[in-house]
Amino acid sequence: MVSIANGEADSQQPMPALSEQLARRLLPPAAGETPSTDALALAAAGAYTRLRARLAVFLGEQGFDALWRRAIRLSQQGPLEAGDTARAEASPTLPPGLHGALRGSNAAEAHTRLVAAFASFIGLLFTFIGEELGMRLIAQAWPELTSGAADPQVEGAPL
């Protein structure tokens, strides 16, 4: 099984959920060391495309899209604003449903919201098909996740 071990360095800190750890890993490396909101959006779009390319093969495009929409809804706090759903949005530079999340946000806020969205998606995937199989499929889309390279953005969470 592909797994993410709890590093010794952050043993004093509460361990984020596996889905959140994965979401953090999917985004920052593409966004760079000091990401801007635009760079984060680009990284999110890339991660989304990469996930969709792999997962839609067996979930089906419709299945993937439905799962993504549900994940976006679950990651949103509070009532929805008009047009603030994955179905309503279609942006070439952002995954569906994230336009509103990034609107008016600084880089830190945008990062938090994007991580929440991706973590929600991964968590939902785990809910349906289990952590083991879900991890395996994500690892097939991101082989480097199992390469053993530590993520500089996530303290003490070596792979």
Add this chain to the structure above:
Amino acid sequence: MSVSQRVALPLLPTGVPGLDAVLGGGLPEFSFNLLSGTPGAGKTTLAHQIMFANAAPARPAVYFTVMGEPPIKMLRYQQQMAFFDPAKVGESVHFVDLTSVAITQGLNAVLEQIIQQVEALNPSIVVVDSFQAITRTVVAAETSGIDLQTFTQRLAVNLTVWQATTFLVGEYLIDNVQNNPVLTVADGIIALFQSTDRNSVVRKMQVVKSRGQAQMPGLHTFRISEAGLQVYPRMSIVVDKMERTRPLQRGSTGVEGLDALVGGGIPVGDAVLVSGPSGAGKSVLSAQFIAAGAQSGEPGVIAVFEEHPKEFLRRADSLGINLTAMEQAGLLKIIYIRPLDLSPDETLAAIRTAVQEIDAKRVVIDSLTGFELALAPTFRIDFRESLYRLVGALTGTGITVLMTMEITQSSTDLTLSPYVISFLTDNIILLRYVEIAGQFKKSLVVVKMRNSNHSNDLMLYEITPHGMIVRESLDAYDAGGVDTAKLREASRRPTYPGLTADETKLLQALIELREAPAELLARRAGLPVGPQLTAALDRLVSLAYAARLDDATHTYRPVAQLLG
């Protein structure tokens, strides 16, 4: 064409216990198969089980979903099965959903996608689920660009040429496939059913078609558990085995006095029916039969249907028959089959497995009455036929089978069993109650015993602390009805003044055996070995009813006048 010139048809194992036997050895490689059945019949699970059993990195399996069960749900449920190996997913098992392609681009595009994936992945197994949905799409869409027959034909040709064994999963009903092109193209058709009878549901399957294979005809029951499907092939009796000349070796019944009545023991490889009313001692006799086999190196299997095995063991133990020790020594297996809606084939499979595990030579079915009650109603109708096949399948391999059956004793007739099943067996022992001098006594008679000069006497027997023991004949009694008897005046037993009931029993045992050590006398009389036995024997000696021959071996004989 001679056999050597024919092309070889290698067979793939299905990974489903029992199914390969039904298919005639397995699935022909590169065959194009249809898995049909009603919703919930187990088609998808069967396809997954076959796929995971055969998928390997060099020759993977591809599971195409087309407008059927959403893949995310399918993966969610199928991974509950033990055969589902997550490590294979994406490596040697690939899932590809073509629903969007079917909806937006039509069947031609679906076909192209399938061919493209097959060429890229080089799979040995291809599953298309649900093919029925594809059929509906063709019917519904005005511009699908391709008709079903062409689609099926092209799919079959391409997948066969790419050396894939293919399974189309669909909710076809066998009655409705007569004009379906899929049926024409398919090399094999496996139909799954759920047969409902009152509150009972039994899963059945039929290999409707299997090109190049001698499949087992008929409906076969199967179960779906966490392990996946398990098929119980409909029992058939191998004729050459049934018609073989059976040896005339005999095996002990384990009941003192009974072997002599049946002509020296039960013919090995035969079935014997022990029929009698409740409490007559059928299970006791069964336990003794198994214990006797174990003592002579013949392991045994007991299939218990009426009571829990623990109770069976406890009762045997109370009679000095330590079945638990035999179990621990690998000489006994007790199987307790009480699922809902049991099938005879499932029972046989369980017995066969147990027989193979310990190389058993004896099998007890206790009882046929309980067995019938455990069966699903649909099988009760054919109980006699099922029993015939079960007994034939066991004795056909040289196993001696003892079956018990509870009967209701009537005052006006002599019933062997509530069913006409006496044709099943060449050997019948009937246990009965008989009323003698205001007491219910137990009696038995050997009704028939193959190739045996068996006794026709009605014999009294007792269930003693040492188990069942056959006593004297009832020939000294006049029948006053089927279950009553009067001792003829002239044959009235002698009485032995001054003796207690136990002492009288001991003396009678001594007279029957003529000469015996204390332990054998105790067993014959059904009395425990111990101080009371010693005291009773001492009294017989002191009152001159018996003589002690050897103080060292404690051997006794009756005095001469008693024998005269």
